[in-house]
Amino acid sequence: MIYQSLKKQDPEIAELIQKEIDRQKNGLVMIPSENHCSVAVLEAMGTVLSNKYAEGYPQKRYYTGNQYIDQIEQLAIDRAKKLFSAEHANVQPNAGSPANLAIYLALLKPGDKVMGMKLDQGGHLTHGHPVNLSGQLYNFVQYGVRKDTEQIDLDEIREMAKKEKPKMIVTGATAYPRIFDFKAFRKICDEVDAILLADISHFVGLCLSDDHPKPFPFADVVMTTTHKTLRGPRSAIILTKKEYAKAIDKAIFPGTQGGPLENMIAAKAVCFAEAAKPEFKTYAHQIVLNAKTLAETFIQEGLELVSGGTDNHLMLIKCAPLGLTGRQGSEALAQGGIYTNRNTIPYDTGTAFEPTGIRLGTPALTSRGMKEGQMKIIGKIIAKVLKNINNDNILKELKDVVAQLCQEFPVYKEMTI
Ligand SMILES: Cc1ncc(COP(=O)(O)O)c(C=O)c1O
Incomplete structure (x- = not known):
């Protein structure tokens, strides 16, 4: 890695980075x-791609000079779609939390009812906790685990869904040591006409190796961070069925983000290629x-x-x-x-x-x-x-x-x- 300039120009930050290494x-x-x-992912992050403004999407940008950026972002999109058998990929989300909020913006109206997992039983803040925007804008009702098994009970979730009639059910968690049965969640969603969001941020790598059920074709929308079991850069992506593609793209830009971090998008492309091996x-x-x-x-x-x-x-x-x-x-x-x-x-x-x-x-x-x-x-x-x-x-x-x-x-x- 080329750190010589950093060490010379800012020894204070260089020293702290060395300590963290x-x-x-x-x-x-x-x-x-x-x-x-990987070092390849780190290298992609530390590039001049960070200098470029690229509001919009490949071939539809608001700035000139995006001919190489377009190719990089398109590669990331194509690799993500192939890796996850997805009909559409948006590789611009900066992180998992804003990606989830963009999904809600795209597919819900403020006040809509949503089911998500309780934070203190494994869910994520963005799955409807009152301190998070998700819990403030939408009417989240929260499911949890059974007291005796400390595991999700699909019958309980079906009952809750039938009673609450949510517009969306959020699956996936941040602190749950068992699996999510997406096929069973799909059936529940179909019974109550709800959208199924699979937040696979934590176990995404395990979905690729079939150690965890894959979200597609059961989920309507999938969000994953890229830095956990996927071993990529600190970022996120959204994968969707075609029918939601336009709404999701619009909710990321201009809905919730400005110019995408193209250095991070390049690093995501590198990690998708690594994960395909x-x-x-x-x-x-x-x-x-x-x-x-x-x-x-x-x-x-x-x-x-x-x-x-x-x-x-x-x-x-x-x-x-x-x-x-x-x-x-x-x-x-x-x-x-x-x-x-x-x-x-x-x-x-x-x-x-x-x-x-x-x-x-x-x-x-x-x-x-x-x-x-x-x-x-x-x-x-x-x-x-x-x-x-x-x-x-x-x-x-x-x-x-x-x-x-x-x-x-x-x-x-x-x-x-
Ligand atoms: C299930 C789940 N969703 C979303 C997020 C949010 O990701 P980020 O920290 O990139 O905002 C996390 C992060 O821990 C997570 O575990």
């Missing part, structure tokens, strides 16, 4: 919404194998997990039985170089800011090449730390394990400022 190299990222994208399927399978092994190790070590395990890339550890809050647990792990995040646990007493769980997963560890053997080592040391919080000897043991694994499974090996 070192943090990522020398720690284990287990936040399930994070990943390590057979190696990506192997990678995504391994994410799930690793998550299942990690969950089994936790259970063997006596930890309690939401829904008793995982079918995807993430899991939630209940900290209350250990006498801890999620903050205490995640901060103890971060001290030793394992990064997770605190999270609510369904039906528990914690708040969003002071919850009683830890959410963690395997996408980034799998990107480093780790397999089941490493998951057992990591699972055991995490359990040991959580059961012996504030024990300096165990913290030292954690740091040693992290250092050894980071040395054995390097990331961004040659990268330095």
Whole structure:
């Protein structure tokens, strides 16, 4: 990477970037919404494409000089459509939250009824939480998981849909360790004449490897972020059936965004090409194998997990039985170089800011090449730390394990400022 000018012109920022490179190299990222994208993706992001204004869409721009930008964006669109078997792709969303809001703008009217998953049981803020614009503009009614199984119950959802008659049902989640049965959701939507939105941001990579059901042909609209299990840049896309294409494009530009970030669009094109390779399927399978092994190790070590395990890339550890809050647990792990995040646990007493769980997963560890053997080592040391919080000897043991694994499974090996 060419960082010479940055180092010379802004040593203060250069030094902080170097520190962040070192943090990522020398720690284990287990936040399930994070990943390590390829150097090719990073390179595409740091290009002069960022200098160009390109309001509009390929061949329909408001500025001149877009002949190469048009080709880049068209490549991204074509690759996205092929990868996801989608009839239409909009690759301009800057991130997942504005993409969801644009979908609502396109397909709903303020005050329309929508069903989405509760934030404290796994859903995302943009799935109707009152602090988010989604919850303020639209009349969201929220479904959750069953208290006994801590899993979605499709019969309950069908009943709710029949009673509420929503215009749209939002599926997908940010902290749910099981799968979404899109075919079954489609049937429910058809029964009540609702639009089906699949927000596959978290498990998108698993959809490509068939470790999770694919959203098409069942969903009407699909939104995914590109930086999680897809291993791309920090961004998002919207995929739709043809009949919604025009409305979605209009809702992104001029509805909610201005000039698209073409450097990010180029990086998305690079990540779609990477995800189309057979190696990506192997990678995504391994994410799930690793998550299942990690969950089994936790259970063997006596930890309690939401829904008793995982079918995807993430899991939630209940900290209350250990006498801890999620903050205490995640901060103890971060001290030793394992990064997770605190999270609510369904039906528990914690708040969003002071919850009683830890959410963690395997996408980034799998990107480093780790397999089941490493998951057992990591699972055991995490359990040991959580059961012996504030024990300096165990913290030292954690740091040693992290250092050894980071040395054995390097990331961004040659990268330095
Ligand atoms: C399911 C889901 N939807 C949407 C988003 C929003 O994405 P972003 O953070 O890019 O706005 C996230 C991010 O965590 C998510 O998990």
